[in-house]
Amino acid sequence: MKIFGDIVELLTNGEPFVLATVATCSGSAPRHVGSRMIVRGDGTIRGTIGGGVLEARVIEAARGVFQDKSPLLREFVLTADDAGQLGMICGGTLEVLMNRLDPDDSTQLRLYETLAATVRGQKRAWLVTRIPGQGSEREGLEQVLVRSDGSMDGGEGLVPENIQDVMRHRGGGRSSIVDSEGRRFVVEDLCDQGTVFIFGAGHVGLALAQVNGFVGFKTVVLDDRKEFANRDRFPAVEEIVLLVSFPTAFESLRIDSDSYIVIVTRGHIHDKTVLRQALKTGAGYIGMIGSRKKRDATFEALMQEGFSREDLARVYAPIGLAIGAETPEEIAVCILGELIQVRAEKNR
Numbered sequence: 001m002k003i004f005g006d007i008v009e010l011l012t013n014g015e016p017f018v019l020a021t022v023a024t025c026s027g028s029a030p031r032h033v034g035s036r037m038i039v040r041g042d043g044t045i046r047g048t049i050g051g052g053v054l055e056a057r058v059i060e061a062a063r064g065v066f067q068d069k070s071p072l073l074r075e076f077v078l079t080a081d082d083a084g085q086l087g088m089i090c091g092g093t094l095e096v097l098m099n100r101l102d103p104d105d106s107t108q109l110r111l112y113e114t115l116a117a118t119v120r121g122q123k124r125a126w127l128v129t130r131i132p133g134q135g136s137e138r139e140g141l142e143q144v145l146v147r148s149d150g151s152m153d154g155g156e157g158l159v160p161e162n163i164q165d166v167m168r169h170r171g172g173g174r175s176s177i178v179d180s181e182g183r184r185f186v187v188e189d190l191c192d193q194g195t196v197f198i199f200g201a202g203h204v205g206l207a208l209a210q211v212n213g214f215v216g217f218k219t220v221v222l223d224d225r226k227e228f229a230n231r232d233r234f235p236a237v238e239e240i241v242l243l244v245s246f247p248t249a250f251e252s253l254r255i256d257s258d259s260y261i262v263i264v265t266r267g268h269i270h271d272k273t274v275l276r277q278a279l280k281t282g283a284g285y286i287g288m289i290g291s292r293k294k295r296d297a298t299f300e301a302l303m304q305e306g307f308s309r310e311d312l313a314r315v316y317a318p319i320g321l322a323i324g325a326e327t328p329e330e331i332a333v334c335i336l337g338e339l340i341q342v343r344a345e346k347n348r
Contacts, residue, residue, distance in 0.1 A: 124148035200265035201228035207332035287319035
Protein backbone atom coordinates (compact mmCIF):
# COMPACT_ATOMS: atom_id res chain seq x y z
CA MET A 1 0.00 0.00 0.00
CA LYS A 2 1.70 3.16 -1.21
CA ILE A 3 -0.40 5.17 1.23
CA PHE A 4 1.72 3.93 4.16
CA GLY A 5 4.83 5.35 2.53
CA ASP A 6 3.01 8.67 2.04
CA ILE A 7 2.06 8.69 5.73
CA VAL A 8 5.66 8.15 6.80
CA GLU A 9 6.86 10.84 4.40
CA LEU A 10 4.47 13.47 5.73
CA LEU A 11 5.07 12.64 9.39
CA THR A 12 8.83 12.66 8.87
CA ASN A 13 8.52 16.08 7.22
CA GLY A 14 6.65 17.40 10.27
CA GLU A 15 3.20 17.67 8.69
CA PRO A 16 0.01 16.73 10.60
CA PHE A 17 -2.97 15.43 8.63
CA VAL A 18 -6.14 13.36 8.90
CA LEU A 19 -6.21 9.76 7.76
CA ALA A 20 -9.63 8.59 6.55
CA THR A 21 -10.17 4.82 6.39
CA VAL A 22 -13.24 2.92 5.16
CA ALA A 23 -14.19 0.84 8.23
CA THR A 24 -17.39 -0.81 6.99
CA CYS A 25 -19.44 -0.81 3.81
CA SER A 26 -22.67 -2.34 2.60
CA GLY A 27 -24.56 -2.25 -0.66
CA SER A 28 -22.79 -0.70 -3.62
CA ALA A 29 -19.61 1.04 -2.42
CA PRO A 30 -16.86 2.64 -4.53
CA ARG A 31 -13.94 1.15 -2.52
CA HIS A 32 -13.41 -1.78 -0.18
CA VAL A 33 -12.94 -1.80 3.59
CA GLY A 34 -9.42 -0.60 4.40
CA SER A 35 -9.24 1.96 1.57
CA ARG A 36 -7.43 5.06 2.81
CA MET A 37 -7.16 8.73 1.99
CA ILE A 38 -4.92 11.38 3.52
CA VAL A 39 -6.56 14.78 4.03
CA ARG A 40 -3.97 17.50 4.55
CA GLY A 41 -4.47 20.73 6.42
CA ASP A 42 -5.12 22.66 3.20
CA GLY A 43 -7.80 20.18 2.09
CA THR A 44 -5.70 18.46 -0.58
CA ILE A 45 -5.61 14.68 -0.55
CA ARG A 46 -3.45 11.65 -1.25
CA GLY A 47 -5.03 8.32 -2.01
CA THR A 48 -8.75 7.82 -2.54
CA ILE A 49 -11.79 6.24 -0.94
CA GLY A 50 -13.98 6.52 -4.01
CA GLY A 51 -13.99 10.04 -5.39
CA GLY A 52 -16.86 12.40 -6.08
CA VAL A 53 -19.44 13.40 -3.52
CA LEU A 54 -18.25 10.85 -0.95
CA GLU A 55 -14.73 12.25 -0.82
CA ALA A 56 -16.09 15.81 -0.65
CA ARG A 57 -18.13 14.89 2.43
CA VAL A 58 -15.22 13.11 4.06
CA ILE A 59 -12.87 16.04 3.43
CA GLU A 60 -15.38 18.38 5.08
CA ALA A 61 -15.73 16.10 8.12
CA ALA A 62 -11.94 15.75 8.31
CA ARG A 63 -11.58 19.49 8.85
CA GLY A 64 -13.27 19.11 12.23
CA VAL A 65 -11.08 16.14 13.14
CA PHE A 66 -8.01 18.15 12.18
CA GLN A 67 -9.04 20.89 14.61
CA ASP A 68 -10.16 18.87 17.66
CA LYS A 69 -7.69 15.99 17.15
CA SER A 70 -10.22 13.33 18.22
CA PRO A 71 -10.91 10.15 16.20
CA LEU A 72 -14.31 10.14 14.54
CA LEU A 73 -16.37 7.32 13.06
CA ARG A 74 -19.03 8.68 10.70
CA GLU A 75 -21.60 6.99 8.54
CA PHE A 76 -22.09 8.13 4.96
CA VAL A 77 -25.16 7.07 3.00
CA LEU A 78 -24.88 7.21 -0.78
CA THR A 79 -28.18 7.85 -2.53
CA ALA A 80 -28.94 6.59 -6.02
CA ASP A 81 -27.95 10.02 -7.37
CA ASP A 82 -24.67 9.91 -5.42
CA ALA A 83 -23.97 6.43 -6.75
CA GLY A 84 -24.63 7.56 -10.30
CA GLN A 85 -21.95 10.23 -9.98
CA LEU A 86 -19.50 7.52 -8.89
CA GLY A 87 -20.39 5.20 -11.75
CA MET A 88 -22.38 2.75 -9.59
CA ILE A 89 -25.86 1.42 -10.19
CA CYS A 90 -27.28 1.85 -6.69
CA GLY A 91 -26.35 3.46 -3.40
CA GLY A 92 -24.68 2.06 -0.32
CA THR A 93 -23.62 2.84 3.22
CA LEU A 94 -20.09 3.31 4.50
CA GLU A 95 -18.55 4.05 7.86
CA VAL A 96 -15.37 6.06 7.59
CA LEU A 97 -12.91 6.28 10.46
CA MET A 98 -11.01 9.55 10.61
CA ASN A 99 -8.09 10.24 12.92
CA ARG A 100 -5.46 12.92 13.04
CA LEU A 101 -1.82 11.85 12.81
CA ASP A 102 0.76 14.18 14.33
CA PRO A 103 4.51 14.25 13.67
CA ASP A 104 5.26 14.75 17.37
CA ASP A 105 3.69 11.37 18.19
CA SER A 106 6.64 8.99 17.82
CA THR A 107 4.42 5.95 18.45
CA GLN A 108 2.36 6.68 15.33
CA LEU A 109 5.46 7.22 13.21
CA ARG A 110 7.02 3.95 14.37
CA LEU A 111 3.83 2.02 13.64
CA TYR A 112 3.51 3.35 10.10
CA GLU A 113 7.22 2.88 9.41
CA THR A 114 6.72 -0.76 10.40
CA LEU A 115 3.60 -1.04 8.25
CA ALA A 116 5.38 0.45 5.23
CA ALA A 117 8.37 -1.89 5.67
CA THR A 118 6.06 -4.89 6.08
CA VAL A 119 4.22 -4.12 2.85
CA ARG A 120 7.43 -3.46 0.92
CA GLY A 121 8.86 -6.76 2.10
CA GLN A 122 5.66 -8.67 1.31
CA LYS A 123 5.76 -10.14 4.81
CA ARG A 124 2.54 -11.81 5.91
CA ALA A 125 0.82 -9.58 8.48
CA TRP A 126 -2.51 -8.03 9.43
CA LEU A 127 -3.46 -4.61 10.75
CA VAL A 128 -6.12 -4.73 13.47
CA THR A 129 -7.94 -1.49 14.25
CA ARG A 130 -10.44 -1.11 17.08
CA ILE A 131 -13.40 0.92 15.83
CA PRO A 132 -14.51 3.62 18.28
CA GLY A 133 -17.95 2.90 19.70
CA GLN A 134 -20.92 5.20 19.29
CA GLY A 135 -20.62 8.15 21.65
CA SER A 136 -17.02 7.32 22.52
CA GLU A 137 -15.19 9.20 19.79
CA ARG A 138 -12.94 10.86 22.36
CA GLU A 139 -11.12 7.63 23.18
CA GLY A 140 -7.76 7.08 21.58
CA LEU A 141 -7.50 5.02 18.41
CA GLU A 142 -5.94 1.60 18.97
CA GLN A 143 -4.14 -0.29 16.20
CA VAL A 144 -1.87 -3.30 16.26
CA LEU A 145 0.21 -5.07 13.62
CA VAL A 146 -0.08 -8.85 13.91
CA ARG A 147 2.51 -10.99 12.12
CA SER A 148 2.05 -14.54 10.90
CA ASP A 149 4.22 -15.84 13.77
CA GLY A 150 1.89 -14.22 16.32
CA SER A 151 4.18 -11.33 17.29
CA MET A 152 2.67 -7.86 17.50
CA ASP A 153 3.64 -4.19 17.22
CA GLY A 154 1.62 -1.31 18.65
CA GLY A 155 -1.75 -1.63 20.33
CA GLU A 156 -0.49 -0.96 23.85
CA GLY A 157 -4.10 -0.53 25.05
CA LEU A 158 -5.29 -3.82 23.53
CA VAL A 159 -5.16 -7.12 25.40
CA PRO A 160 -3.22 -9.78 23.42
CA GLU A 161 -5.83 -12.44 24.22
CA ASN A 162 -8.51 -10.20 22.77
CA ILE A 163 -6.49 -9.71 19.58
CA GLN A 164 -5.94 -13.45 19.30
CA ASP A 165 -9.71 -13.95 19.49
CA VAL A 166 -10.18 -11.32 16.77
CA MET A 167 -7.65 -13.06 14.53
CA ARG A 168 -9.36 -16.44 15.00
CA HIS A 169 -12.65 -15.00 13.75
CA ARG A 170 -11.35 -12.92 10.85
CA GLY A 171 -12.67 -13.57 7.36
CA GLY A 172 -10.66 -14.91 4.47
CA GLY A 173 -10.78 -11.83 2.25
CA ARG A 174 -8.72 -8.67 2.02
CA SER A 175 -10.46 -7.19 5.05
CA SER A 176 -13.21 -8.09 7.48
CA ILE A 177 -15.14 -6.81 10.48
CA VAL A 178 -14.93 -8.86 13.68
CA ASP A 179 -17.06 -8.46 16.82
CA SER A 180 -15.24 -9.40 20.01
CA GLU A 181 -16.24 -8.72 23.61
CA GLY A 182 -18.72 -6.06 22.59
CA ARG A 183 -16.30 -4.16 20.36
CA ARG A 184 -15.78 -4.04 16.61
CA PHE A 185 -12.46 -4.46 14.88
CA VAL A 186 -11.29 -4.04 11.28
CA VAL A 187 -8.80 -6.74 10.26
CA GLU A 188 -6.84 -5.98 7.09
CA ASP A 189 -4.57 -8.38 5.26
CA LEU A 190 -1.59 -6.18 4.42
CA CYS A 191 0.18 -8.52 2.03
CA ASP A 192 -2.57 -9.99 -0.10
CA GLN A 193 -1.47 -8.13 -3.20
CA GLY A 194 0.71 -10.93 -4.54
CA THR A 195 4.03 -11.31 -6.31
CA VAL A 196 4.24 -11.48 -10.11
CA PHE A 197 7.12 -13.57 -11.45
CA ILE A 198 7.77 -12.44 -15.03
CA PHE A 199 9.76 -15.07 -16.93
CA GLY A 200 11.20 -13.16 -19.85
CA ALA A 201 12.73 -9.67 -19.85
CA GLY A 202 11.85 -8.80 -23.43
CA HIS A 203 9.38 -6.21 -24.71
CA VAL A 204 6.26 -7.64 -23.06
CA GLY A 205 8.04 -8.40 -19.79
CA LEU A 206 9.38 -4.86 -19.69
CA ALA A 207 5.97 -3.29 -20.35
CA LEU A 208 4.27 -5.47 -17.72
CA ALA A 209 6.91 -4.69 -15.11
CA GLN A 210 6.36 -0.98 -15.66
CA VAL A 211 2.64 -1.15 -14.76
CA ASN A 212 2.51 -3.92 -12.13
CA GLY A 213 3.47 -1.65 -9.26
CA PHE A 214 0.58 0.71 -9.92
CA VAL A 215 -1.87 -1.90 -8.60
CA GLY A 216 0.20 -3.20 -5.71
CA PHE A 217 1.88 -6.28 -7.15
CA LYS A 218 5.46 -7.03 -6.15
CA THR A 219 7.43 -7.77 -9.32
CA VAL A 220 10.26 -10.24 -9.91
CA VAL A 221 11.82 -10.38 -13.39
CA LEU A 222 13.73 -13.50 -14.47
CA ASP A 223 15.81 -14.07 -17.60
CA ASP A 224 19.07 -15.77 -18.60
CA ARG A 225 20.38 -12.78 -20.57
CA LYS A 226 22.45 -10.25 -18.63
CA GLU A 227 21.85 -7.55 -21.20
CA PHE A 228 18.10 -7.83 -20.51
CA ALA A 229 17.88 -8.79 -16.83
CA ASN A 230 19.55 -5.77 -15.26
CA ARG A 231 18.74 -2.77 -13.09
CA ASP A 232 19.23 -0.24 -15.90
CA ARG A 233 16.41 -1.87 -17.84
CA PHE A 234 14.20 -2.50 -14.79
CA PRO A 235 14.95 0.29 -12.31
CA ALA A 236 11.74 0.04 -10.27
CA VAL A 237 11.04 -3.69 -9.81
CA GLU A 238 11.65 -5.31 -6.44
CA GLU A 239 13.91 -8.09 -7.70
CA ILE A 240 15.80 -9.14 -10.82
CA VAL A 241 17.04 -12.72 -11.18
CA LEU A 242 19.73 -13.50 -13.74
CA LEU A 243 19.12 -17.17 -14.39
CA VAL A 244 21.84 -19.71 -15.08
CA SER A 245 19.30 -21.42 -17.32
CA PHE A 246 15.53 -21.75 -17.68
CA PRO A 247 15.56 -25.48 -16.74
CA THR A 248 16.79 -24.51 -13.26
CA ALA A 249 14.69 -21.35 -12.94
CA PHE A 250 12.62 -22.47 -9.94
CA GLU A 251 15.40 -23.89 -7.78
CA SER A 252 15.67 -20.88 -5.47
CA LEU A 253 12.12 -19.49 -5.77
CA ARG A 254 9.45 -19.56 -3.08
CA ILE A 255 6.15 -19.99 -4.87
CA ASP A 256 2.79 -20.10 -3.07
CA SER A 257 -0.88 -19.28 -3.65
CA ASP A 258 -0.07 -15.55 -3.68
CA SER A 259 2.37 -16.04 -6.57
CA TYR A 260 1.42 -15.13 -10.15
CA ILE A 261 3.61 -16.73 -12.81
CA VAL A 262 3.73 -14.95 -16.18
CA ILE A 263 5.56 -16.83 -18.95
CA VAL A 264 6.69 -14.48 -21.74
CA THR A 265 10.15 -15.79 -22.69
CA ARG A 266 11.80 -15.33 -26.07
CA GLY A 267 10.81 -18.73 -27.44
CA HIS A 268 8.35 -21.62 -27.30
CA ILE A 269 10.94 -24.04 -25.98
CA HIS A 270 11.76 -21.81 -23.00
CA ASP A 271 8.03 -21.21 -22.39
CA LYS A 272 7.42 -24.96 -22.19
CA THR A 273 10.43 -25.41 -19.92
CA VAL A 274 9.12 -22.79 -17.50
CA LEU A 275 5.55 -24.07 -17.67
CA ARG A 276 6.70 -27.61 -16.86
CA GLN A 277 8.22 -26.34 -13.61
CA ALA A 278 5.37 -23.94 -12.82
CA LEU A 279 2.80 -26.75 -12.91
CA LYS A 280 4.63 -28.47 -10.05
CA THR A 281 4.11 -25.44 -7.77
CA GLY A 282 1.12 -24.14 -5.84
CA ALA A 283 1.06 -20.83 -7.72
CA GLY A 284 -2.26 -19.01 -7.64
CA TYR A 285 -1.94 -18.05 -11.31
CA ILE A 286 0.01 -19.45 -14.26
CA GLY A 287 -0.24 -17.67 -17.61
CA MET A 288 1.60 -18.34 -20.87
CA ILE A 289 1.83 -16.10 -23.91
CA GLY A 290 1.23 -17.42 -27.43
CA SER A 291 -1.44 -18.48 -29.89
CA ARG A 292 -3.96 -21.25 -29.35
CA LYS A 293 -2.00 -23.39 -31.83
CA LYS A 294 1.16 -22.97 -29.77
CA ARG A 295 -0.76 -23.65 -26.57
CA ASP A 296 -2.25 -26.86 -27.91
CA ALA A 297 1.13 -28.12 -29.11
CA THR A 298 2.73 -27.31 -25.78
CA PHE A 299 -0.06 -28.96 -23.81
CA GLU A 300 0.13 -32.10 -25.98
CA ALA A 301 3.87 -32.37 -25.38
CA LEU A 302 3.43 -31.97 -21.62
CA MET A 303 0.68 -34.60 -21.50
CA GLN A 304 3.07 -37.00 -23.19
CA GLU A 305 5.42 -36.28 -20.28
CA GLY A 306 2.75 -37.28 -17.78
CA PHE A 307 0.85 -34.09 -17.01
CA SER A 308 -2.94 -34.42 -16.89
CA ARG A 309 -5.64 -32.29 -18.44
CA GLU A 310 -6.52 -31.18 -14.91
CA ASP A 311 -2.95 -29.93 -14.46
CA LEU A 312 -3.09 -27.96 -17.70
CA ALA A 313 -6.52 -26.52 -16.90
CA ARG A 314 -4.73 -24.28 -14.40
CA VAL A 315 -2.97 -22.42 -17.21
CA TYR A 316 -4.32 -19.16 -18.62
CA ALA A 317 -3.38 -19.45 -22.27
CA PRO A 318 -3.43 -17.47 -24.42
CA ILE A 319 -2.56 -15.15 -21.55
CA GLY A 320 -4.55 -12.03 -20.70
CA LEU A 321 -8.02 -10.66 -21.28
CA ALA A 322 -9.29 -10.80 -24.85
CA ILE A 323 -9.29 -7.10 -25.72
CA GLY A 324 -7.61 -7.24 -29.13
CA ALA A 325 -4.16 -6.30 -27.80
CA GLU A 326 -1.31 -6.17 -30.32
CA THR A 327 1.61 -4.05 -29.10
CA PRO A 328 3.75 -5.08 -26.10
CA GLU A 329 2.17 -2.29 -24.07
CA GLU A 330 -1.36 -3.39 -24.98
CA ILE A 331 -0.52 -7.00 -24.20
CA ALA A 332 0.84 -5.92 -20.82
CA VAL A 333 -2.44 -4.17 -20.06
CA CYS A 334 -4.48 -7.26 -20.97
CA ILE A 335 -2.23 -9.45 -18.79
CA LEU A 336 -2.47 -7.03 -15.88
CA GLY A 337 -6.25 -6.96 -16.23
CA GLU A 338 -6.35 -10.74 -15.92
CA LEU A 339 -4.03 -10.69 -12.90
CA ILE A 340 -6.28 -8.14 -11.17
CA GLN A 341 -9.35 -10.25 -11.98
CA VAL A 342 -7.81 -13.42 -10.56
CA ARG A 343 -6.62 -11.62 -7.42
CA ALA A 344 -10.04 -10.06 -6.84
CA GLU A 345 -11.78 -13.42 -7.16
CA LYS A 346 -9.30 -14.98 -4.74
CA ASN A 347 -9.84 -12.24 -2.14
CA ARG A 348 -13.64 -12.40 -2.13
